[in-house]
Amino acid sequence: xxxxxxxxxxxxxxxxxxxxxxxxxxxxxxxxxxxxxxxxxxxxxxxxxxxxxxxxxxxxxxxxxxxxxxxxxxxxxxxxxxxxxxxxxxxxxxxxxxxxxxxxxxxxxxxxxxxxxxxxxxxxxxxxxxxxxxxxxxxxxxxxxxxxxxxxxxxxxxxxxxxxxxxxxxxxxxxxxxxxxxxxxxxxxxxxxxxxxxxxxxxxxxxxxxxxxxxxxxxxxxxxxxxxxxxxxxxxxxxxxxxxxxxxxxxxxxxxxxxxxxxxxxxxxxxxxxxxxxxxxxxxxxxxxxxxxxxxxxxxxxxxxxxxxxxxxxxxxxxxxxxxxxxxxxxxxxxxxxxxxxxxxxxxxxxxxxxxxxxxxxxxxxxxxxxxxxxxxxxxxxxxxxxxxxxxxxxxxxxxxxxxxxxxxxxxxxxxxxxxxxxxxxxxxxxxxxxxxxxxxxxxxxxxxxxxxxxxxxxxxxxxxxxxxxxxxxxxxxxxxxxxxxxxxxxxxxxxxxxxxxxxxxxxxxxxxxxxxxxxxxxxxxxxxxxxxxxxxxxxxxxxxxxxxxxxxxxxxxxxxxxxxxxxxxxxxxxxxxxxxxxxxxxxxxxxxxxxxxxxxxxxxxxxxxxxxxxxxxxxxxxxxxxxxxxx
Numbered sequence: 001x002x003x004x005x006x007x008x009x010x011x012x013x014x015x016x017x018x019x020x021x022x023x024x025x026x027x028x029x030x031x032x033x034x035x036x037x038x039x040x041x042x043x044x045x046x047x048x049x050x051x052x053x054x055x056x057x058x059x060x061x062x063x064x065x066x067x068x069x070x071x072x073x074x075x076x077x078x079x080x081x082x083x084x085x086x087x088x089x090x091x092x093x094x095x096x097x098x099x100x101x102x103x104x105x106x107x108x109x110x111x112x113x114x115x116x117x118x119x120x121x122x123x124x125x126x127x128x129x130x131x132x133x134x135x136x137x138x139x140x141x142x143x144x145x146x147x148x149x150x151x152x153x154x155x156x157x158x159x160x161x162x163x164x165x166x167x168x169x170x171x172x173x174x175x176x177x178x179x180x181x182x183x184x185x186x187x188x189x190x191x192x193x194x195x196x197x198x199x200x201x202x203x204x205x206x207x208x209x210x211x212x213x214x215x216x217x218x219x220x221x222x223x224x225x226x227x228x229x230x231x232x233x234x235x236x237x238x239x240x241x242x243x244x245x246x247x248x249x250x251x252x253x254x255x256x257x258x259x260x261x262x263x264x265x266x267x268x269x270x271x272x273x274x275x276x277x278x279x280x281x282x283x284x285x286x287x288x289x290x291x292x293x294x295x296x297x298x299x300x301x302x303x304x305x306x307x308x309x310x311x312x313x314x315x316x317x318x319x320x321x322x323x324x325x326x327x328x329x330x331x332x333x334x335x336x337x338x339x340x341x342x343x344x345x346x347x348x349x350x351x352x353x354x355x356x357x358x359x360x361x362x363x364x365x366x367x368x369x370x371x372x373x374x375x376x377x378x379x380x381x382x383x384x385x386x387x388x389x390x391x392x393x394x395x396x397x398x399x400x401x402x403x404x405x406x407x408x409x410x411x412x413x414x415x416x417x418x419x420x421x422x423x424x425x426x427x428x429x430x431x432x433x434x435x436x437x438x439x440x441x442x443x444x445x446x447x448x449x450x451x452x453x454x455x456x457x458x459x460x461x462x463x464x465x466x467x468x469x470x471x472x473x474x475x476x477x478x479x480x481x482x483x484x485x486x487x488x489x490x491x492x493x494x495x496x497x498x499x500x501x502x503x504x505x506x507x508x509x510x511x512x513x514x515x516x517x518x519x520x521x522x523x524x525x526x527x528x529x530x531x532x533x534x535x536x537x538x539x540x541x542x543x544x545x546x547x548x549x550x551x552x553x554x555x556x557x558x559x560x561x562x563x564x565x566x567x568x569x570x571x572x573x574x575x576x577x578x579x580x581x582x583x584x585x586x587x588x589x590x591x592x593x594x595x596x597x598x599x600x601x602x603x604x605x606x607x608x609x610x611x612x613x614x615x616x617x618x619x620x621x622x623x624x625x626x627x628x629x630x631x632x
Contacts, residue, residue, distance in 0.1 A: 001039065002038075002039055002072060003071045004040065004074055004266065005064050005067040005478075006033055006044070007045075007063055007064055008041065008043065008044070008045045008076045009026065009046045009056060009075075009076065010046075010051070011023075011047070011051045011100075012048060013048040014079075014080060014105055014160075015102075015105050016105045017080065017160050019080070019156065020207065021078070021207035021219075021282050022217045023047050023078075025076075025078035025215060026047070026076055028220075028223055029219065032227070034232060042313065044063045050102070051079070051102045052102055052103045053109065053110055055101075056101055056112055057112070057116075057429075060117075060120045060124075067124060068128075068129070069128030069129060070127065072268065073121075073125075073130070073131045073132070074130065074134070074266065076135075077099055077133075077134070077135050077136065077137060077442055078216055078219060079100060079137055080100035080160045081098065081205070082134075082139065082160050082161065082162050083095045083096060083098070083139040083202075088535075090529050090533040091526075092491075092501075092522045092526055092529070093202065093522065093523045094526040095201060095523070096114065097113060097114040097139040097201060098111035099114050099135070101158055105160065109165075111166055117133070118193070124193075125193050129268065130266075130268030132259075132266060132268075132593055134197075134219075134222070135196075135198060136198045136201070136205060136216040137198045137268050138204040138205050139204075140205060140256065148277050155205055155207065155208040157204040166452060167270075173504075194258065194259030195256065195259065197219070198216065198246075198256075199253045200257055201256075201521060204303065205217070205253055210405075215231040218253070221242045221249070222238070222242050222255075225241045226238060228341075229265075231264075233265045234261065234264055234271055234273055235259055235261050236261030236262060236275075237267050240288065241340070244279060244282070246560050256564070261275065261277075262568060274305055274345060275566065276288060276346065276569065277343065277344060277345065277566075278343040280334070283326060285327045285334075286324050286327065287315070287327050288324050289302075289351075290324045290325050290565075291320050291446065292322050292446075292565055293566070293570075294441070294444055295320055295351055296351070296352065296353060297320060298318055298319060299317060300316070300351035301317070301330070301348050301351065302317075302327065302345040302347055302348065302351070303345060303347075303350040304343045304345055305343070313332050314330040314348075315327040315330060316328055317351075318386060322563070322619050322620040323561055323565050323566070340362070352378055354436070355379055355432065355435070356380055356394045357370075357373045357381055357390065359373075359381065359397045360396070360399065361404070365400070366399070368424075368425040368428065369419070373429045375426075375429070376430075378432075379432055379436060389430065393436055394408055395407070395435060395436070396408045397428060397432070402418065402420050405417065405465045406431050406435065407528075408438060409435040409438070410439065411507070411509060411510050411553075412508060414575060429514040434572065436513060437572060438511075438572055440558070441570060441572070442506050445622055446620055446622065448619050448621075451499075451619060453621075454499075454560075455491065455494065455499065455560050455621060456491070456494065457489065457493070457499070457625045459474050459476075459487050459488075459556075460487060460490070461485075461486075461487055462487055462488060463479065463484070463485055464476055464484070464485025464486065465477030465485065469628065473533065473626035473628050474625060474626065474627050475627075475628045476628070477630055477631070478630070478631045484539045485537075485538045485629060486536065486537050486538070487531035487535070487536050487538065488529065488533070488536065489516060489536050490527045490528065490529050491503060493523065493525065493527070493528075493560075496587035498523055498524060499521065499560045499562065500519065500520070500521050500522075500562065501517065501521075501522050501528055501559070501560045502514050502558070502565060504555060504559065506554065506557065507553070507554050508552060509541055509574035510574060510575045511574035512571060513572075516536065517530045519564060519565065538552075538627065539629065541574075547631060549632045550630065551628055551630040551632065552629045552630075553627070554626070555624055555627075556624060556626075558623050558624070559618065560623075576604035
């Protein structure tokens with residue numbers, strides 16, 4: 001039984017701009033927690049006048065801080081939030097957010113800054129505790145409800161203006177808001193808290209009269225959704241439904257989620273869920289896979305992953321958007337229950353461009369591998385139809401003597417692959433599919449370059465050698481005494497609008513990770529900094545001896561869009577799966593690999609779906625820089 005240390009903070013009775021639904025929110029949240037099976041709640045509540053700044057800090061540091069490895073620490077705040085512009089170079093939105101405590105609005109009182117909150121929660125997470133923050137207040141997506149009225153509904157907004165006497169964060173305080181002291185490319189990343197917030201950093205959150213009482217629109221939707229989904233709910237499924245319910249109810253309020261979408265809500269347990277989800281929205285049926293994920297064109301299909309179903313249900317893509325795709329059920333009629341459920345789905349029918357695999361070896365070895373390759377939706381053999389684009393990645397499988405080698409990708413060749421049985425051949429096909437997906441991520445490009453031209457990635461040297469190479473990449477060298485090079489990585493938004501950015505780190509071990517900058521809004525003229533300003537340490541991966549001439553290659557690719565993207569499909573562990581890659585690029589375990597390959601496998605449909613031109617122009621873009629780490 002898991003112990004959940006919970007701190008519920010609800011503030012209605014502010015001395016200025018009082019609210020009405022915050023205490024109701026946290027009462028309902030506590031009742032929900034106590035209904036959960038296999039959970040032992042250790043609860044502390046701070047309501048109204050008890051919820052001072054010092055009480056919040058004490059509750060987090062002492063009550064939540066008393067949790068132990070494999071426990072959960074839950075921080076739930078319903079109240080006012082506030083924001084103000086900041087010149088802090090590590091604040092990507094150009095603003096600073098804060099939770100407004102009960103005594104914050106009295107002259108001399110102070111709020112709880114987002115940077116303070118993040119440091120305290122991440123300090124607990126580093127002990128091996130699963131830390132979840134649920135924030136129902138304005139500007140909550142920046143880790144942070146006022147007397148204002150929604151244009152469309154009779155609702156109260158949970159925000160107050162920044163007070164003149166509130167202290168400002170220092171220029172370096174924001175950098176640790178979601179992690180401190182991290183060697184970004186070191187094996188074993190520092191754990192961070194999971195954030196489920198009522199709105200984006202620049203938005204307001206609303207409360208209104210719901211079911212005979214005042215409630216926060218977000219809190220009510222979240223708790224109702226969790227009850228519907230039950231204890232097995234994942235973060236991704238819960239967020240998908242809550243985000244649609246809130247934005248349909250309150251125009252301009254979009255909940256935010258940061259964390260592992262395929263893990264169980266509250267418990268943080270890993271699942272083998274697909275990273276893609278199907279949900280019903282006001283625009284119709286929608287899958288959170290779009291052009292920015294590499295989806296090629298209308299006509300692609302997704303299969304619903306439902307246990308104990310003999311005939312899987314299928315949806316087909318009607319319109320490819322930047323972040324999502326609008327789909328339609330094929331030969332099945334959705335019910336009311338379907339519209340209130342988020343289904344995990346896997347792509348099929350050549351949803352992504354296929355890589356050609358050429359196999360050489362004995363007749364039996366070639367047959368085994370080609371049969372396994374034919375079952376993968378990401379691969380095609382020399383004897384099958386070519387990729388619809390007429391070009392693309394070509395991989396080579398050289399077999400002989402019961403072993404095989406895979407080559408042809410941009411990273412290292414994969415050797416020592418056993419080839420005696422059909423299961424061995426499927427493993428080789430999985431390896432090829434893994435490499436194919438890595439190349440798709442590396443080569444993501446929008447034919448419409450207008451947004452791509454507005455962003456860039458910069459590398460600033462901190463320790464070690466640093467120079468551009470003749471091929472255009474950046475060479476970072478170990479110091480003469482063996483010290484690892486350090487750099488600062490920044491994402492610059494040179495457009496006149498706010499953009500959502502995520503930074504992929506793709507290594508030559510065929511790994512991809514978003515751990516350097518896992519998705520956030522970057523304001524116009526502002527820059528987002530990897531690891532919130534902490535140095536990025538560059539080092540050779542385990543297994544490569546640090547000798548003169550040794551090197552490793554990374555591609556840092558930023559993907560930008562107007563709205564948040566599903567980042568789960570951007571993560572790949574290193575190959576081979578039992579050998580760790582470099583830090584953020586290797587989520588790392590066989591469980592991660594099984595989940596990725598489950599998405600890659602699917603039914604093959606040889607029809608020509610057309611190329612990217614079959615999609616409407618989607619507002620997203622990319623920019624990249626290549627880094628070579630070498631030993632002089």
